Amino acid sequence: MTERYLGEFEHMVLLTILHLRSEAYGVRIMEELQRRIERRSTRGSLYVTLDRLEKKGLLESRLADPTPERGGRRKRFVSVTPAGMEALRKSRHALLELWRDLEPLLDDGR
Amino acid sequence: MSPPPRDDGGPSGPPRTAERLLEWLLPPGPAREGLLGDLAEEHADRVVRDGVARAHAWYWSSAAGLTSAYVIERTRTVFAGRRSSVTGPHSGTGLASIAADVRYAVRTLSRSRGFACAALVTMALGIGANTAVFAVVNGVLFRPLPLDDPDAVVAVDSRRFYGGREVAFLRVNAASLAAVGWLSPGWGYALGGGAEPTQIQAGRTSANILDVLGARPALGRAFLPGEDMPGREDVVILGHALWVQQFGSDPDVIGRRITLSGIPHEVVGVLPPDFGVLGTPAHDVWMPLPMDPSLWYYSGGALQIVGRLAEGFTLAQADAEAAALAGAMRAEFGETEDYAAEFGIVTLAALVVGDSRSTFLLLLGAGAFILLIAGANLGGLLLARTTGRSAEVTVRLSLGASRGRLIRQLVTESAVLSIVGGALGLVVAFVGVSVIVRLLPPTTPRLHEIAVDHTVLLACLGASIVTGLVFGLAPAVAASRTTLQRVLRETSGGSGTSGGAQRMRRAMVVAQIALAMVLLVGAGLMIRTLHNLGSVDPGFRTDGVLTMKLQTPGLDGVTQIYDDVRERVRALPAVRSVGTTLHFPIKESSWTARIEIEGVQTPPGSALPTATWRSVDEGFFAALAIPLVDGRVFDDRDGESTEQVVVVNQSLARLLFGSQPVVGQRIRPLLGEPDQLSTIVGVVGDVRTQALRTAGGPILYRPAAQRPVAARTLVVHTELDPNTLLGPIREAVWSVDPGIPISDVATVDQVLYRSIARPRVVAVLLGTFAGLGLVLGAVGVYGVIAYSVGRRTREIGVRMALGAEHGSVLGLVLRQGMALAAIGVVIGIAGAVLMGRFLASMVYGVPTTDVTTFAVLSFGLFMVAALATYLPARRAARIDPVEALRGS
Numbered sequence: 001m002t003e004r005y006l007g008e009f010e011h012m013v014l015l016t017i018l019h020l021r022s023e024a025y026g027v028r029i030m031e032e033l034q035r036r037i038e039r040r041s042t043r044g045s046l047y048v049t050l051d052r053l054e055k056k057g058l059l060e061s062r063l064a065d066p067t068p069e070r071g072g073r074r075k076r077f078v079s080v081t082p083a084g085m086e087a088l089r090k091s092r093h094a095l096l097e098l099w100r101d102l103e104p105l106l107d108d109g110r
Numbered sequence: 111m112s113p114p115p116r117d118d119g120g121p122s123g124p125p126r127t128a129e130r131l132l133e134w135l136l137p138p139g140p141a142r143e144g145l146l147g148d149l150a151e152e153h154a155d156r157v158v159r160d161g162v163a164r165a166h167a168w169y170w171s172s173a174a175g176l177t178s179a180y181v182i183e184r185t186r187t188v189f190a191g192r193r194s195s196v197t198g199p200h201s202g203t204g205l206a207s208i209a210a211d212v213r214y215a216v217r218t219l220s221r222s223r224g225f226a227c228a229a230l231v232t233m234a235l236g237i238g239a240n241t242a243v244f245a246v247v248n249g250v251l252f253r254p255l256p257l258d259d260p261d262a263v264v265a266v267d268s269r270r271f272y273g274g275r276e277v278a279f280l281r282v283n284a285a286s287l288a289a290v291g292w293l294s295p296g297w298g299y300a301l302g303g304g305a306e307p308t309q310i311q312a313g314r315t316s317a318n319i320l321d322v323l324g325a326r327p328a329l330g331r332a333f334l335p336g337e338d339m340p341g342r343e344d345v346v347i348l349g350h351a352l353w354v355q356q357f358g359s360d361p362d363v364i365g366r367r368i369t370l371s372g373i374p375h376e377v378v379g380v381l382p383p384d385f386g387v388l389g390t391p392a393h394d395v396w397m398p399l400p401m402d403p404s405l406w407y408y409s410g411g412a413l414q415i416v417g418r419l420a421e422g423f424t425l426a427q428a429d430a431e432a433a434a435l436a437g438a439m440r441a442e443f444g445e446t447e448d449y450a451a452e453f454g455i456v457t458l459a460a461l462v463v464g465d466s467r468s469t470f471l472l473l474l475g476a477g478a479f480i481l482l483i484a485g486a487n488l489g490g491l492l493l494a495r496t497t498g499r500s501a502e503v504t505v506r507l508s509l510g511a512s513r514g515r516l517i518r519q520l521v522t523e524s525a526v527l528s529i530v531g532g533a534l535g536l537v538v539a540f541v542g543v544s545v546i547v548r549l550l551p552p553t554t555p556r557l558h559e560i561a562v563d564h565t566v567l568l569a570c571l572g573a574s575i576v577t578g579l580v581f582g583l584a585p586a587v588a589a590s591r592t593t594l595q596r597v598l599r600e601t602s603g604g605s606g607t608s609g610g611a612q613r614m615r616r617a618m619v620v621a622q623i624a625l626a627m628v629l630l631v632g633a634g635l636m637i638r639t640l641h642n643l644g645s646v647d648p649g650f651r652t653d654g655v656l657t658m659k660l661q662t663p664g665l666d667g668v669t670q671i672y673d674d675v676r677e678r679v680r681a682l683p684a685v686r687s688v689g690t691t692l693h694f695p696i697k698e699s700s701w702t703a704r705i706e707i708e709g710v711q712t713p714p715g716s717a718l719p720t721a722t723w724r725s726v727d728e729g730f731f732a733a734l735a736i737p738l739v740d741g742r743v744f745d746d747r748d749g750e751s752t753e754q755v756v757v758v759n760q761s762l763a764r765l766l767f768g769s770q771p772v773v774g775q776r777i778r779p780l781l782g783e784p785d786q787l788s789t790i791v792g793v794v795g796d797v798r799t800q801a802l803r804t805a806g807g808p809i810l811y812r813p814a815a816q817r818p819v820a821a822r823t824l825v826v827h828t829e830l831d832p833n834t835l836l837g838p839i840r841e842a843v844w845s846v847d848p849g850i851p852i853s854d855v856a857t858v859d860q861v862l863y864r865s866i867a868r869p870r871v872v873a874v875l876l877g878t879f880a881g882l883g884l885v886l887g888a889v890g891v892y893g894v895i896a897y898s899v900g901r902r903t904r905e906i907g908v909r910m911a912l913g914a915e916h917g918s919v920l921g922l923v924l925r926q927g928m929a930l931a932a933i934g935v936v937i938g939i940a941g942a943v944l945m946g947r948f949l950a951s952m953v954y955g956v957p958t959t960d961v962t963t964f965a966v967l968s969f970g971l972f973m974v975a976a977l978a979t980y981l982p983a984r985r986a987a988r989i990d991p992v993e994a995l996r997g998s
Contacts (some may be wrong), residue, residue, distance in 0.1 A: 026148035043172050044179025047145050052183070054141070063140050070151045071123055076144020 233531020236484020238538025249560030258324030330379030331797030523581025532574025627938020642955030689729030907994025927979025
């Protein structure tokens with residue numbers, strides 16, 4: 001099986017989770033994505049991505065205690081697994097490798 | 111206490127239907143838990159920021175977005191890497207070939223989008239409407255009560271009340287009943303100790319009630335034997351909802367003492383969440399009801415004797431035994447001839463559902479009709495489609511495909527359509543269920559048990575598959591009869607399909623029109639019923655009157671408290687008159703009493719006259735404008751220690767004394783208290799008390815001062831819009847005693863409006879279904895006629911070339927459509943007459959064979975069919991003969 005790199009959105013989600021440290025759960029991740037890079041993600045795509053990342057073993061989640069403002073439901077906190085860190089490292093490396101010597105191109109438009 | 115939430119998860123919780131849809135769609139687990147929690151959290155934020163309506167809208171759109179995202183993701187993972195190169199359906203058997211058929215069907219259908227869309231919308235509406243109705247009926251009628259072995263839980267079925275004497279007799283003598291107890295809907299209590307005064311509804315039972323019902327407390331214990339004896343009844347079992355809301359789900363509540371209407375009670379248990387035995391979840395607590403085993407009556411209202419079938423006995427045996435015991439009971443108690451005349455045993459479930467059964471079965475029938483209409487429509491569409499595919503079919507037949515194989519492929523196609531249509535229908539059903547639940551009166555038995563559960567899903571799937579097979583098979587067989595010769599022959603004749611297929615299409619159109627006609631008549635009769643009920647004069651004032659339930663903490667000084675309340679409310683500007691009553695007419699059922707007339711010996715074996723009774727005060731008659739016919743109504747003279755007085759209505763006056771003078775006569779109402787002679791001081795007009803559709807019957811009014819009750823309805827007649835006075839009235843009540851809970855605020859108009867919720871829901875659903883049926887039927891007519899015109903282009907061209915006028919061509923085609931419509935309408939009228947029998951108990955003020963309704967709706971349906979025919983007919987009349995002949 002050929003190894004794949006992280007998809008763009010997967011990549012962003014994983015990084016956002018790292019920024020949030022132990023505070024990462026659905027609503028916060030959406031807010032943080034919006035705040036940092038003004039990316040408005042749909043709820044559907046975010047949750048589907050979280051599920052997919054967990055299934056791939058790049059994320060793990062734990063449930064906190066239920067609270068009344070959540071209708072008695074529990075909060076699902078997510079954190080990046082070692083496999084997830086490895087995937088991030090690989091993707092970052094690949095991107096940096098591809099970008100090498102190309103930075104001047106970006107300045108052309110100025 | 112407000113009733114438990116219905117469709118909204120409380121005042122600010124997320125919309126329940128949307129939440130349930132998500133719960134159902136997503137696999138259970140932490141992911142779902144987290145997601146729903148996130149949504150709930152953000153929803154709560156939005157409620158604060160944007161208001162409930164916009165927060166709900168946001169939730170629904172989020173739910174829709176999530177649904178599609180998950181469906182796409184699921185499809186992606188299932189089909190990833192599976193794009194095999196299936197070029198056509200393989201022959202062979204087994205799952206693989208079915209899968210191949212399905213893939214082929216999906217591909218073919220995606221090529222003819224218009225057809226697929228029409229078929230899918232038809233099926234989604236048909237199956238959705240049918241499933242929604244089934245979900246409601248299933249929740250109310252079919253699903254067993256949430257009890258252990260619910261079929262063994264039985265009840266004495268009788269219109270008469272029985273008491274401790276009969277229970278004691280049955281406990282000794284009925285071999286078929288393992289346990290016998292009693293159950294009363296009970297009444298309101300004031301719950302003390304909270305921040306705000308709260309009124310709760312207490313059900314009252316025998317001590318063995320949980321054994322009888324086969325339920326166990328979730329926490330603590332059941333009542334102990336003997337706790338239904340007088341003096342030992344200060345124990346209470348909390349309902350689950352109250353335990354969560356008022357006691358924060360605290361397990362240590364067991365053993366705590368709570369104050370109910372001023373009397374401390376010990377909490378001994380908490381019930382499981384789904385315990386709703388009388389069909390309504392409105393009971394906040396259950397308390398023992400002491401009953402003297404020697405008394406024949408019980409004075410506290412409606413009482414139900416319940417029991418559990420003994421091992422090895424059937425319901426029929428228990429019923430037969432009860433009938434046999436009735437005579438023995440009558441002899442033992444020295445009762446009159448009419449006593450226990452209808453003493454029988456039924457299941458508790460049957461009793462709970464009661465007379466709403468026929469309503470729900472009717473709705474189920476209407477749901478089946480709409481499914482049949484949709485199926486017939488699908489059949490028509492499929493038949494039309496076979497026409498366009500005769501070339502494909504012919505090629506495959508001549509290349510050696512067997513007929514059976516071909517039929518299977520075509521049936522698979524219709525099955526795919528109906529299953530996908532069914533899946534879409536499920537979304538329609540989810541919305542439909544929440545709409546119907548909102549429409550249904552809150553008093554509907556088992557309303558809270560209505561849900562789209564596994565049974566409903568299976569039924570939906572089953573309906574989809576059966577519809578696809580039944581209505582897909584005939585067109586498939588017709589298509590497979592195509593032979594090369596016939597195709598060649600018919601193509602040269604300008605036709606593309608067998609006459610059989612066209613005949614079948616017409617039959618399906620006729621069926622649709624007939625079914626639509628039945629639904630239309632049903633809807634028409636119910637709409638007239640609503641109109642008639644809306645114009646009934648209930649005998650009391652309906653506008654400008656506000657009602658609300660009050661409850662004093664106990665019976666001490668209750669008369670003084672209500673006198674003060676009345677005085678302060680009347681002092682408010684714009685208030686004209688104020689009164690109170692136990693049991694508001696139409697909203698609440700009242701208690702009954704048998705009546706003896708002073709000096710009249712009742713011959714042994716004959717029955718005493720019966721009346722419902724109410725405890726009211728002097729302001730009641732004025733506030734509701736109930737006319738005084740003779741004598742006087744209550745006033746300051748009628749106190750606790752003065753002579754016992756009553757006011758009767760005209761019906762009771764007639765029943766007791768015929769045309770004799772009534773005022774001044776003395777009667778003895780048998781109420782289970784020390785029964786005293788009372789003097790009739792006045793006669794008032796009749797009012798409707800049970801429902802708008804039935805006359806109120808004999809009523810006995812007793813002065814509240816002589817028959818004090820803690821829970822009363824305050825009736826306020828105002829000059830202004832009564833709703834604007836709610837705030838000041840509340841303040842006035844609480845200035846007397848801040849511990850008085852106020853609940854159930856409604857204007858009299860609202861009370862009456864709610865009382866006809868059931869006919870309204872039937873009218874709305876039948877109306878919706880009839881409209882749907884009408885549209886589908888019209889589309890069916892249009893399709894058949896348009897197709898026929900297309901097929902006969904050449905023939906019509908020839909006729910016109912030979913001198914036929916536009917008008918005669920128009921008439922030719924119109925006649926064709928009108929003939930179909932006429933046959934459908936006639937069959938439909940016959941069906942509607944039959945349906946009338948089921949509607950008979952629901953209509954009011956209109957016969958079920960009402961000629962006007964039938965005539966108007968037949969004409970309307972006919973006109974719609976005419977319009978659907980006119981469009982293709984006009985096209986036929988515009989055919990240019992030269993073009994038509996050249997084209998062939």
